[in-house]
Amino acid sequence: MKAAVRYYTKGGNTKKLAEAIADAIGVEAKSVDVPLEEQFDVVFLGNSVYAANIDKEVKDFVTENADRIGCLVNVSSAALIESTYARMSKLCKELGIKIDERNYHCKGQFKFMHKGRPNAEDLEDARKFALDIVK
Ligand SMILES: Cc1cc2nc3c(=O)[nH]c(=O)nc-3n(C[C@H](O)[C@H](O)[C@H](O)COP(=O)(O)O)c2cc1C
Numbered sequence: 001m002k003a004a005v006r007y008y009t010k011g012g013n014t015k016k017l018a019e020a021i022a023d024a025i026g027v028e029a030k031s032v033d034v035p036l037e038e039q040f041d042v043v044f045l046g047n048s049v050y051a052a053n054i055d056k057e058v059k060d061f062v063t064e065n066a067d068r069i070g071c072l073v074n075v076s077s078a079a080l081i082e083s084t085y086a087r088m089s090k091l092c093k094e095l096g097i098k099i100d101e102r103n104y105h106c107k108g109q110f111k112f113m114h115k116g117r118p119n120a121e122d123l124e125d126a127r128k129f130a131l132d133i134v135k
Contacts, residue, residue, distance in 0.1 A: 001134050002070075004036055005029040007046030008058045013077045013108040016118055017126050018046040021075065021104075024127035025134050032061035036068040042100075042133060043068075046075040047084055048108060054087050062091055071098045073133055075126065077108030077118055104129045 003025055007018035015029070021044050022029035029046075036043065043065075047058045062072070072092055076084040083105035092099040106122040107114040118126070 001041045002039070003027060003042040003044065003134050004040040005044045005046070006032050006034070006036075006061060007075075008032045008048075008055055008061070009046070010048070010050065011109070013118055014046040014048050014075075016123060017075055017077060017104070017106070018044070020123040020126045021046075021130040024130045032057050035061075036065045039068045039070065041070040042073055043071070044073045044075050044130060044133075045088070047088070048076055049078040049081050049084050049087075052081070054084050054091070059091060062088075062097065063095060066095045066097055069097050071100050073100045073130075074103040076103070076105045077122075078105070079108060079110035079113050100133065102129070102133065 005022040007014045009015040018029040074088045085103045107117040
């Protein structure tokens with residue numbers, strides 16, 4: 001199975017998750033600034049919620065790389081909301097992209113909230129999650 005990892009981060013939390021996943025499955029985590037070089041069976045996409053929405057950079061990446069994403073796996077962190085899965089799922093439906101029902105989410109540090117998250121346990125959970133997807 002061919003897998004890729006992309007992420008968008010403002011504060012570094014999503015980068016940590018993406019790097020843990022990439023390391024677990026033996027690929028390199030790259031920013032959404034880097035387009036997919038080819039078709040991938042699975043694309044792990046790390047993103048977060050800012051002001052109750054996913055960012056334009058993330059939406060642009062998904063839109064511009066739609067024909068190279070076999071299946072999108074959503075990976076997110078946030079301070080308050082449950083996950084960005086619902087928002088990402090809506091976007092994928094609009095673009096005709098398959099999205100895996102399994103998704104990874106954990107709390108992400110934001111100012112005084114959730115200090116140290118994602119922590120070592122979150123990163124370990126992310127690694128296990130990714131390995132289960134590509135097995
Ligand atoms: C400008 C800004 C706006 C945010 N808005 C929300 C929000 O509306 N809901 C929420 O649950 N978390 C919100 N957060 C928290 C982030 O989703 C959380 O800290 C996430 O882990 C950030 O990931 P990053 O470090 O990769 O950017 C916000 C964070 C920032 C910096």
